[in-house]
Amino acid sequence: MSAFVDLKPATWTGIAAGFFLAAFASDEPALGGGLLAAELALAAASRRLRAFLAVLLAVLGPVAVSLFVIHGLLHPGAAGVAVGPLWVRPAGLAFAARTLGRLAALSGAVLLATLAIPPGRILRDLADRGVPPALAYGLVAAVRFVPETRARARRIIAAQQTRGLPLNGNRLRRLRALGALVRPLLLSALVEAEARGVTLELRGFWVRPRRPPAESPAERLIRWGAALGGALALALGRLVFG
Amino acid sequence: MAFLRTWERRLTAVAGLLPVAVAVNIGVGEVVARLQLPLYLDSVGTVLVAALAGPWAGLVTGVLSNLVWGLLLRPTAAPFAVTAAVIGLVSGLLAGWGIFGAWWKALPGGLFTGLVAAVVSAPIAAYVFGGVTGGGYDLIVALLLAGGQGLLEAVLTQSILTDLVDKALTFLIVWAVLHNLPPRYFERFRRS
Numbered sequence: 001m002s003a004f005v006d007l008k009p010a011t012w013t014g015i016a017a018g019f020f021l022a023a024f025a026s027d028e029p030a031l032g033g034g035l036l037a038a039e040l041a042l043a044a045a046s047r048r049l050r051a052f053l054a055v056l057l058a059v060l061g062p063v064a065v066s067l068f069v070i071h072g073l074l075h076p077g078a079a080g081v082a083v084g085p086l087w088v089r090p091a092g093l094a095f096a097a098r099t100l101g102r103l104a105a106l107s108g109a110v111l112l113a114t115l116a117i118p119p120g121r122i123l124r125d126l127a128d129r130g131v132p133p134a135l136a137y138g139l140v141a142a143v144r145f146v147p148e149t150r151a152r153a154r155r156i157i158a159a160q161q162t163r164g165l166p167l168n169g170n171r172l173r174r175l176r177a178l179g180a181l182v183r184p185l186l187l188s189a190l191v192e193a194e195a196r197g198v199t200l201e202l203r204g205f206w207v208r209p210r211r212p213p214a215e216s217p218a219e220r221l222i223r224w225g226a227a228l229g230g231a232l233a234l235a236l237g238r239l240v241f242g
Numbered sequence: 243m244a245f246l247r248t249w250e251r252r253l254t255a256v257a258g259l260l261p262v263a264v265a266v267n268i269g270v271g272e273v274v275a276r277l278q279l280p281l282y283l284d285s286v287g288t289v290l291v292a293a294l295a296g297p298w299a300g301l302v303t304g305v306l307s308n309l310v311w312g313l314l315l316r317p318t319a320a321p322f323a324v325t326a327a328v329i330g331l332v333s334g335l336l337a338g339w340g341i342f343g344a345w346w347k348a349l350p351g352g353l354f355t356g357l358v359a360a361v362v363s364a365p366i367a368a369y370v371f372g373g374v375t376g377g378g379y380d381l382i383v384a385l386l387l388a389g390g391q392g393l394l395e396a397v398l399t400q401s402i403l404t405d406l407v408d409k410a411l412t413f414l415i416v417w418a419v420l421h422n423l424p425p426r427y428f429e430r431f432r433r434s
Contacts, residue, residue: 197258
């Protein structure tokens with residue numbers, strides 16, 4: 001079990017890519033369910049099942065409601081049956097279930113990678129593999145910078161509200177308030193970007209020796225096996241099921 | 243050597259801007275949510291990078307934004323990385339033609355980008371998500387389906403209705419910000 005906890009970021013990315021591709025292999029509802037079951041098993045093996053389920057339910061809950069209501073009642077071209085005052089379309093419900101299964105498999109693939117990879121490890125791993133520093137830094141710094149920017153947005157909203165900016169009322173009034181909130185957020189972010197650029201330059205950002213990452217052949221096999229397996233499943237699934 | 247040094251400096255400036263722009267895309271969403279406006283405005287950072295540093299930087303920002311959004315907040319955002327990439331690319335190309343020189347040029351540029359974004363995102367929304375997102379826009383899709391439209395047709399109509407306004411406003415915001423920046427800010431991103 002602990003072997004799964006210690007897998008490298010690239011290996012989790014390979015596993016997630018495999019699941020992501022395989023989710024498009026067929027429209028059969030069993031595929032989404034099967035992939036999700038495998039993802040749940042991996043989340044449990046890496047001791048992240050609780051967080052995995054919590055995020056998945058929070059993300060897919062509203063989508064599931066919309067899917068079943070809209071397609072259950074309005075799915076185009078499907079015949080309906082009367083259920084009390086409603087005209088329910090069984091083909092629409094099946095479509096909703098199929099779509100939800102695929103979405104769950106896709107979201108689960110992203111979540112597997114998200115929960116398993118700490119940002120600090122991604123940067124080291126990407127740099128060691130020779131990924132351009134700009135891309136590696138961009139991805140990792142963005143992950144770290146998002147909560148900070150959201151907090152800054154909330155501070156700007158509170159500050160402007162204190163100064164008397166009306167944030168409620170009709171749509172036109174709220175739209176007018178948008179400029180007063182977005183402008184300081186953007187300008188402060190641009191100043192920050194300039195400072196970051198200068199710091200990167202001073203630190204010799206582009207001079208970064210490449211060190212081949214130390215990893216076992218088994219881990220390489222898992223990574224490439226999962227990614228290629230997903231691609232193969234997608235190709236075969238589309239050939240067989242159309 | 244001088245060319246390489248300029249190129250390196252420009253790439254470093256873009257590298258400093260990328261994560262900030264990605265975070266801005268998500269931060270502006272926070273403001274829009276607080277104001278309860280029927281908009282996304284989730285491409286402001288992408289368009290800003292594209293305007294400052296060109297179409298390829300815009301494309302990378304778009305892809306990174308949706309990946310980070312998918313990783314941090316909403317795993318379902320990842321498939322729309324394609325749309326975000328196209329928005330970055332198109333707005334960078336339009337910026338190269340000088341559309342951020344005046345608001346009346348930025349407005350049609352935003353409308354055109356919105357149309358392209360709608361055409362690219364509608365098949366993804368229809369095929370991957372069944373045309374719903376779990377948000378308020380689902381009501382528009384429901385109304386169009388009830389009116390007899392097919393799924394792709396309904397999602398495309400909804401996307402055009404929302405993306406045209408959204409991207410026009412995004413371009414106007416970026417135009418306003420660019421006009422508030424000191425000229426020296428643009429020096430770091432200049433290509434030659």
